Amino acid sequence: MEQQQNVLRLPAERLFREELEALRQADRDPRPAGWRLSPRAVLTFITGGQAGQVEITPKYIGHKRLVEIAIATLLTDRALLLIGEPGTAKSWLSENLTAAIHGDSSKVIQGTAGTSEEQIRYSWNYAMLLANGPSDDALIKSPIYRAMECGGIARFEEISRCASEVQDALISILSEKTISIPELGRELSASRGFSIIATANTRDRGVNDMSAALKRRFNILALPSPADLETEVEIVRKRVRDIAASYELQAELPQEEAVRKVVAIFRELRSGMTLDGKEKVKPPSGVVSTAEAISLLTNSMALAASFGTGEVREEDIAAGLQGAIVKDEDQDRVVWKQYLENVMKKRGSEWRSLYNACKEMND
Numbered sequence: 001m002e003q004q005q006n007v008l009r010l011p012a013e014r015l016f017r018e019e020l021e022a023l024r025q026a027d028r029d030p031r032p033a034g035w036r037l038s039p040r041a042v043l044t045f046i047t048g049g050q051a052g053q054v055e056i057t058p059k060y061i062g063h064k065r066l067v068e069i070a071i072a073t074l075l076t077d078r079a080l081l082l083i084g085e086p087g088t089a090k091s092w093l094s095e096n097l098t099a100a101i102h103g104d105s106s107k108v109i110q111g112t113a114g115t116s117e118e119q120i121r122y123s124w125n126y127a128m129l130l131a132n133g134p135s136d137d138a139l140i141k142s143p144i145y146r147a148m149e150c151g152g153i154a155r156f157e158e159i160s161r162c163a164s165e166v167q168d169a170l171i172s173i174l175s176e177k178t179i180s181i182p183e184l185g186r187e188l189s190a191s192r193g194f195s196i197i198a199t200a201n202t203r204d205r206g207v208n209d210m211s212a213a214l215k216r217r218f219n220i221l222a223l224p225s226p227a228d229l230e231t232e233v234e235i236v237r238k239r240v241r242d243i244a245a246s247y248e249l250q251a252e253l254p255q256e257e258a259v260r261k262v263v264a265i266f267r268e269l270r271s272g273m274t275l276d277g278k279e280k281v282k283p284p285s286g287v288v289s290t291a292e293a294i295s296l297l298t299n300s301m302a303l304a305a306s307f308g309t310g311e312v313r314e315e316d317i318a319a320g321l322q323g324a325i326v327k328d329e330d331q332d333r334v335v336w337k338q339y340l341e342n343v344m345k346k347r348g349s350e351w352r353s354l355y356n357a358c359k360e361m362n363d
Contacts, residue, residue, distance in 0.1 A: 022052055023056065061226075063224070078219045095155065107147045109144065151192050261317075
């Protein structure tokens with residue numbers, strides 16, 4: 001237990017171990033090959049509910065039908081691709097689905113411009129390769145290779161960040177469910193239960209477009225931004241509470257009013273329109289997602305705990321807003337100043353102290 005407390009970030013299968021065990025014991029529905037829970041129990045884990053006397057907290061707040069489609073896809077021979085704007089919980093949903101179905105969410109490839117085909121298939125320990133030639137001992141298995149061996153799920157984060165030729169290394173794996181190893185004169189066939197969950201950021205569209213052949217191997221599911229203010233406030237409030245507890249931030253949780261103001265600001269800047277639809281707003285160049293709002297409020301708590309009274313003040317929130325909205329470009333500072341003067345300043349006494357704190361930071 002002490003070792004677990006010293007870990008900076010626990011994987012979902014350890015963080016929600018009690019919930020998963022309660023669901024496993026209460027699960028009476030048939031479980032597909034390689035699955036630890038039935039599809040209905042996986043849905044309960046993701047969307048929340050009850051398992052015996054244990055309350056299952058919701059991991060994804062949004063359209064339940066989208067989660068059902070995601071789970072149903074993983075029952076078939078098609079892989080799952082989650083796409084959406086930054087902050088739509090693609091990675092979070094991917095991790096929790098993998099934890100519930102397979103019990104191990106650690107088989108991850110992080111897509112970058114430097115990701116190679118070897119990281120998708122396998123590579124070699126070249127010292128052993130030169131000394132003894134190709135052998136099982138010299139073989140370095142990729143996360144996808146290991147998932148195929150045990151019938152698990154591999155996660156491929158930010159797949160559109162990889163070069164197109166690297167992405168296409170997945171085509172034969174997803175089609176034939178095998179990896180050929182000519183150096184050893186054999187091939188690896190995937191065990192039942194194997195699948196891949198990939199994520200892609202719609203802001204990266206056009207960076208490295210996926211080929212039509214690869215797209216056909218995926219069932220593509222678009223995760224929308226929170227539909228309304230209330231839903232986004234609930235998501236932000238829950239995640240801030242969870243993160244604050246995990247990092248043991250010695251500060252009070254932000255007041256409901258503060259959370260609503262931050263979410264309102266982000267929604268207006270994101271949509272280019274005030275919530276009442278009466279005035280257009282120029283959006284900044286950067287991303288003002290739900291994830292950014294969560295990070296902003298968490299950082300505000302850290303400021304309040306370390307350099308304040310432990311209560312999140314307007315000055316703490318203003319510092320976070322400045323960093324989230326005004327990035328490196330000069331135009332963001334102009335956009336933020338226009339929002340302060342044309343929108344926030346006109347909202348009366350309830351917004352006055354936050355406006356003053358933001359204006360002071362922006363000057």
